[in-house]
Amino acid sequence: MILCFDIGGTTIKGALAYSAEDIRLLPRVATPKDDFAAFVGVLRQAIESCDTKPDGVAISIAGVVDEDNGWATVANIPCIHGRDLKADLETELGLRVIIANDADCFVMAEAGIGAGKGHRVVFGVILGTGVGGGLVIDGRLINANGGFAGEWGHAPVAATQAGDPPVHIPAIRCGCGLHGCIDATCSARGLEKLHVLLHHEDKSSQEIIDLWCAGDEKAARTIQVHVDILASPLALVVNVTGASIVPVAGGLSNSQELLAEIDRAVRGRILRKLSRPLVVKAQCEIEPGLVGAALLGLASLTD
CATH class of the missing domain: 3.30.420.40 (ATPase, nucleotide binding domain)
Incomplete structure (x- = not known):
């Protein structure tokens, strides 16, 4: 099972993804934009609420990760902007983390189910x-x-x-x-x-x-x-x-x-x-960023 998030400047949407056909939405939470500890806390709380430990975390963000150094450019969420976000979150959460741009997640959703x-x-x-x-x-x-x-x-x-x-x-x-x-x-x-x-x-x-x-x-x-x-x-x-x-x-x-x-x-x-x-x-109109993150996370289980 993959715990996936679509993280925007206002709201964090979450879901539990068991398969491409079984993606279960979680309650939305306000995004802590200026406090990294609080940001991590929201993700950690979602992990702790799961009945079983997730195999990983997949995240869609309105930003870009530089593949050369891992730094995230996320202008609307200052507390994660400029970080090696994947490494930092893996350290904090103790799980494998996958991060992708929201447009890339949209395309994954369209390719998978749209x-x-x-x-x-x-x-x-x-x-x-x-x-x-x-x-x-x-x-x-x-x-x-x-x-x-x-x-x-x-x-x-x-x-x-x-x-x-x-x-x-x-x-x-x-x-x-x-x-x-x-x-x-x-x-x-x-x-x-x-x-x-x-x-x-x-x-x-x-x-x-x-x-x-x-x-x-x-x-x-x-x-x-x-x-x-x-x-x-x-x-x-x-x-x-x-x-x-x-x-x-x-x-x-x-x-x-x-x-x-x-x-x-x-x-x-x-x-x-x-x-x-x-x-x-596009056909996948409901939460495509979340669906795309889920599909990315599920695909990673076979890598």
Whole structure:
């Protein structure tokens, strides 16, 4: 049995995972953000509440573990930021600990029980406040030891000419410090920035999508440019990885119309010719970070 956690800046969600089909949720607990001893105490209390000792602990975090030194970058939880979190928790808890980025856990969940089930190569995409992703091949997460694989949203590759007819798009500064990232132009906030750039109108991403679906010409132009910028980098990722399915989560994925446009554009730019959808809505919508952590932990039992 694996004790798994999905740890956010506000809440720690937990579960007992006996198998992929038997994941039993635990009560949520507030995250001690500034006190490492209290943070460990929450995890230790969950361990002590188990009828039998867990075989290990698997954790999903909204951050990244550097595979070179083990240090965790978790900006919204100061007490674990900058630590060799795996080593520290294994010392404190006396159990094997596995830690993965929440986007990677989402892809594990999709590959295991969601839209990617039955596919050998699954590239999962987050289109929300930011643009992220993760890669699972043969049921194994590429970032098994941490790292930045799957972070297709961050690199200065966003097109500076997009749409039909083409319009100039400046290299927008991204939160990572670079200019011209997909994250900066194709996230929900990026969609809003594009609309301001094109039409000098301040609209929320949901308003833009709703207007587009209602036939608004300005919103349609924004969506066209947005999809044009996004589709080529994603097509390149598909070509490089050989992904046969791309499940999408995050706020923008709630628009089936937008996903259909992205799917059409990406399939038109990849080498493999598919007559079925490639870019699809994620299916594991309930606690995917927790489910993914559970699947990672269970897989570790056979390593």
